[in-house]
Amino acid sequence: MAHLDAGERAAHLAGLAPGADIDHRGTLLTQGLLDEVLTRLREPATGRALLGQVKFDGARFSGDVTFEQIEFSGVCSFGTAVFDGSAYFRDTHFGQDLRFGNTEVTDELWFEFTAIDADAWFYGARIGGVLRFCVDRVGGSAMFKGVTTGEAHFTGVRFLGVARFDGFTVNGRAYFDGAFFEDGADFEKAVIAGPVCFDGAHFHRSRACFDGAELGEEVLFSEAHFQTGATFTGAKVGGDMSFCQARLEGDMSFRRAVFRSTAVIGPLVCPGLVDLSDALFESAVTLEVAAGDLRCRRTRWASTAALRLRHADVDISDAVLEFPVTVAGRSSPFVSPVDEQIDEPGLTDARVRVMSVSGVDAAHLVLADIDLTDCRFVETVHLDQLRLEGRCVLPLPPEGMSWRGWFPVRWTRRRTLAEEHHWRATRYGTVGWTPAPEGVETHEPAVLAPVYRQLRKALEDGRNEPGAADFYYGEMEMRRHDLEAPRGERMILGLYWAVSGYGLRAVRALAWLGLAMTATVLAMMLWGLPQDDPDLVSKGRIDGRSVTLTTKKPGPANPEGPYRRRLSTARFEKSMRVVANSVIFRASGQDLTVAGTYVEMTARLVEPALLGLAALAVRSRVKR
Structure with a gap:
């Protein structure tokens, strides 16, 4: 249109009417030319422009352009178009697909008071300024794969189909607060340099996927709702992660995630599994988690960490602790920044149970107010340097009398290890002794004796002699039952046990x-x-002036x-x-x-x- 003279342009515009198709592929357009076209397509009664199928593929828009009060009844395509300035879509309605694939916008791209009934495709689009996609709804799938923008706003958008943001790159902030993802949200390998806000967002039906994403600063999920959980596998997080008042109905996975400068994660309430296996924490961090299960297998802490937990069954097998890490049970619920208690739906067991520390270097591990009833300690390194603080519960032997064949046995009350329960269950049966879970190896006394010995030393170094006494008793019990030990040694230990309970039973x-x-x-x-x-019997002799006396005492006579x-x-x-x-x-x-x-x-x-x-x-x- 830019190359038509006045007569030719007037003839072209005269042929347009509301609802007409528009084809300006590869042409140069300005705001003035665009207004001339839209004026011919507006209904006089409503003032809204009615367009059928629209093709602006490869078009070039000079300066800022605005599309306002428009009804697109057909497919609207801006594929590979170039906007030299900003583009604004206000009070528009797209009845069919909206396509912005590989479009380039030099400055801002805004969608306000807009609705899209079908798909929205922005594959590979490049936006130099702010992408403000605050539409009411996207009826079909939303494709933002490979999009690059300076800042992104998706506040309150309702995505009725699949929302794809994989490879989505934002050089600044990104806002998804209040957004609804009805059929899943995929942010795989997305790169967002600034803070990310998902406050009040809703993720329904499918999991929210952030696998491989790079989130440069804080990530906010306050009051968000995850109907089927979320995954952050391999993600890189540069700031804090807030889940205050968030509602999670599925599992949460952070496997192989890297937390670079994260100081706080939580409060996170999840009735299912929170998986931090193979994750890396590069800086000091505090985790506040209330969950059904917390898995930290092979997790690496390169700085200090404090795990403040509620309800969770914790597995920290083979974790790497380079600095002190505290795992502590919290008695009271977490609170929000305004001091409101955070609800914990689906979580009823108040205990925080550590299930395994196998393979961990315990020199930097502190357990405080933890239930160790089912904890496995075998293969833990530097167990003698483990610190047990507060009330740490350990399993007890069966109460009352039990029978070993025809002989009654009364077990001494003491704190034991789960591994001893597993071994005794194979010997005395499962009445009172807990058998090993499926897939868990049962260890013999020769393996358990050093474990008791190291735990005893750990408590002695902590000036807890009474607590260490139970571990000493367990060590001696394992030595007494160790069939690899010499028979004479086991007989002496058996006598020591029978006489005084290894010097511990007054x-x-x-x-x-x-x-x-x-x-x-x-x-x-x-x-x-x-x-x-x-x-005494005394006998004497008088001879002249001298007297000699001899006193003898008869030997005691045996009683008769x-x-x-x-x-x-x-x-x-x-x-x-x-x-x-x-x-x-x-x-x-x-x-x-x-x-x-x-x-x-x-x-x-x-x-x-x-x-x-x-x-x-x-x-x-x-x-x-």
Whole structure:
């Protein structure tokens, strides 16, 4: 049209009427020429331009252009068109497809008070300024694959079909707050340099996909709704991620994601799985997560981290901790920035359970207020440097009596490891002992003894002697049941267990002391005390003025007569004196028979040892 003279242009425009098709492919257009065309296509009653099929493919628009109050009833195509300035679409309606494939806009591209009933294709478009796509709805699929823009605004858009933003590049900010993605949103390999806002966005039916995306600054999902979850596999995040009051009904995956300068993630409430496996945290971070499961397998923390968790079953197998990482259970719900409690739908179990730390270098690991009932510790490195803070719950043996064949067994109350439960379940059955989950190896006592030993040292270094005592008991139990150990060693450990519970059961040691003292008293009354106390006998000779006297004491006579007569009150009193002195390792000074002498020697060896074991057991429970 730019090359037509006035007559030719007038003749061309005279042939136009509302609803006509427009074909200006490859032509040069200005705002003035465009207004002349649109004026011929407007209905006088409404003032709206009615266009049929529109073709501006390859056209060049000089300066800023505005399309306002227009009804496009057919396909509208701007493929490969070039806008030297800005393009504004206001109060427009596209009844069929809108195509902006490989279009180039030097400055801004705005869509306001606009609706698109079919597909919107912007494949490969390049926009130098702001892309403001604030349309009411896109009835079909929305294709923004490979689009490049300076800033993007999609506030409140309702995408009724699939929304594709893979390879979408934004050099500044991007706003998707309040947007509705009815049939999935794909941001795979999108690159957004500035902050990204999805506050109040809704993702329905299909997962929101951010796999491989590069998000340069903070990412906001406050009050967003994920009906089927989201994936950030391989994504690179440069700032914080906020999920305050977001509603997630599916799983959330951050596998292989890289968090470069992320300081805070959360509060994230997810009734399903939050997967951080193989993720990398390059800077200090705080994670606030309430989830059904939290998986951190092979996750790498290159700086300090604090995991503040609720409800979650946590698996940190083979994670790499280069700096201190704290996994802490939080008793109260998370709160929003305005101090409102965040709801936790679908989460009922208040415990935070660590399921495995296998393969982790525990030198930098701190567990605080965590349930370790099902935690697996085998193959953990530097377990002796693990720090357990607050109330960390460990599994207990079965209560009451159980049976091993025909013999009753009463298990000592102590804190154990899940791996010991797995092993004992194979030996004594699953009544009270928890069997190993499917696919989890059951380890023998030779493997478990070093685990107990290292955990004992960890608690001793933390000045928790009573807690370390239970791990010492477990270590000795595993050594006693280790079939690879020499038989003699296992027999000594068995005797040590029977006599005093490895020096940790004062009642058992005192019971044996009482039995030993009772046996000693009876032995003394029956055989140890002589029949009568021997009297001194003095004999002398008088020769001149000198007197010579010789005093002899007869040897104690063995008691005679029936045993019943030997159990007298007097003999009991003497026997008690002998026993009382033997307990404190002293000689009684009482005349004894040969048998009584050996009984006393034995008592002076055994009974102080039992008393010492009882004192040791008490001290191990009260020492700090």
